[in-house]
Amino acid sequence: xxxxxxxxxxxxxxxxxxxxxxxxxxxxxxxxxxxxxxxxxxxxxxxxxxxxxxxxxxxxxxxxxxxxxxxxxxxxxxxxxxxxxxxxxxxxxxxxxxxxxxxxxxxxxxxxxxxxxxxxxxxxxxxxxxxxxxxxxxxxxxxxxxxxxxxxxxxxxxxxxxxxxxxxxxxxxxxxxxxxxxxxxxxxxxxxxxxxxxxxxxxxxxxxxxxxxxxxxxxxxxxxxxxxxxxxxxxxxxxxxxxxxxxxxxxxxxxxxxxxxxxxxxxxxxxxxxxxxxxxxxxxxxxxxxxxxxxxxxxxxxxxxxxxxxxxxxx
Amino acid sequence: xxxxxxxxxxxxxxxxxxxxxxxxxxxxxxxxxxxxxxxxxxxxxxxxxxxxxxxxx
Numbered sequence: 370x371x372x373x374x375x376x377x378x379x380x381x382x383x384x385x386x387x388x389x390x391x392x393x394x395x396x397x398x399x400x401x402x403x404x405x406x407x408x409x410x411x412x413x414x415x416x417x418x419x420x421x422x423x424x425x426x427x428x429x430x431x432x433x434x435x436x437x438x439x440x441x442x443x444x445x446x447x448x449x450x451x452x453x454x455x456x457x458x459x460x461x462x463x464x465x466x467x468x469x470x471x472x473x474x475x476x477x478x479x480x481x482x483x484x485x486x487x488x489x490x491x492x493x494x495x496x497x498x499x500x501x502x503x504x505x506x507x508x509x510x511x512x513x514x515x516x517x518x519x520x521x522x523x524x525x526x527x528x529x530x531x532x533x534x535x536x537x538x539x540x541x542x543x544x545x546x547x548x549x550x551x552x553x554x555x556x557x558x559x560x561x562x563x564x565x566x567x568x569x570x571x572x573x574x575x576x577x578x579x580x581x582x583x584x585x586x587x588x589x590x591x592x593x594x595x596x597x598x599x600x601x602x603x604x605x606x607x608x609x610x611x612x613x614x615x616x617x618x619x620x621x622x623x624x625x626x627x628x629x630x631x632x633x634x635x636x637x638x639x640x641x642x643x644x645x646x647x648x649x650x651x652x653x654x655x656x657x658x659x660x661x662x663x664x665x666x667x668x669x670x671x672x673x674x675x676x677x678x679x680x681x682x683x684x
Numbered sequence: 685x686x687x688x689x690x691x692x693x694x695x696x697x698x699x700x701x702x703x704x705x706x707x708x709x710x711x712x713x714x715x716x717x718x719x720x721x722x723x724x725x726x727x728x729x730x731x732x733x734x735x736x737x738x739x740x741x
Contacts, residue, residue, distance in 0.1 A: 603688055607688055611722055619695070632695075642725060642726050642729055646721065
């Protein structure tokens with residue numbers, strides 16, 4: 370059995386499904402509520418949840434506060450719009466471990482540390498990230514959750530910017546600030562903060578490579594600049610050559626900006642061939658459309674253009 | 685062997701089999717066997733496609 374931890378704010382439309390999905394695995398449900406006025410708390414009470422008012426706490430403070438009520442059991446943190454689809458009954462008190470769960474979000478598959486014990490602390494005031502040593506073993510929990518993209522506000526951006534001021538030498542606040550700016554479509558600000566992040570980040574880590582990919586996406590689709598797009602994509606590919614997303618974007622550059630459809634077609638083919646070899650236990654995010662459907666569509670379009678049946682796909 | 689240079693060359697000529705082979709060797713030396721095998725398969729595919737295309741022509 371596992372303790373389930375959810376932070377809520379006016380989630381009456383989704384919280385019931387979330388709670389229904391964890392009924393078979395939960396020992397306790399801990400709800401931290403930010404002052405819901407829509408009946409969310411009443412719904413949670415029907416599930417015998419323990420409810421706490423956490424109105425003045427940041428997300429990391431709220432999660433750590435709820436951890437105090439967990440004994441030695443494992444905890445699962447969820448969002449109030451998520452549904453637990455699959456779970457592993459064998460998970461129990463493996464106290465020294467952290468567990469990944471698979472998160473399905475439309476066409477994106479992501480992996481997140483969702484299961485942990487109370488010894489771990491959350492460090493991020495907006496996004497749930499757990500503070501852990503790099504060499505600690507993180508294993509697959511066998512849990513799968515269906516999610517949606519959460520909503521971010523200017524208030525969230527301000528909190529992250531405050532975090533950045535408090536820890537000016539730490540790269541994480543820059544990473545998350547850039548992510549928020551990207552989700553808000555503030556592209557100029559995103560490019561600026563991402564550049565700071567590249568400067569301050571010392572490890573060639575997954576977040577750094579993914580940030581370079583997002584940076585390349587913005588340079589390609591917003592700025593329509595070939596050189597910075599290719600420079601960043603080359604760095605991404607050298608680290609993770611089996612990411613079909615990277616090959617597809619390379620194909621897009623040659624398709625939309627350089628308009629060399631022969632070369633473009635080659636890169637879409639690479640997305641299918643090389644992407645098909647990506648290991649299943651690879652915990653990097655995956656956009657499943659880029660492994661088959663999208664490159665196939667683009668190869669067809671390239672062939673039509675090359676055969677003078679011009680059907681240029683506009684983006 | 686500079687991997688960034690190899691990728692830059694591949695962007696100019698994605699059919700360059702020598703470059704694909706060198707990329708495969710690079711990952712093999714790094715112990716990234718899955719990546720190395722994937723590029724070997726890509727090399728085979730490119731070779732096969734070229735033979736097929738030249739036969740058609």
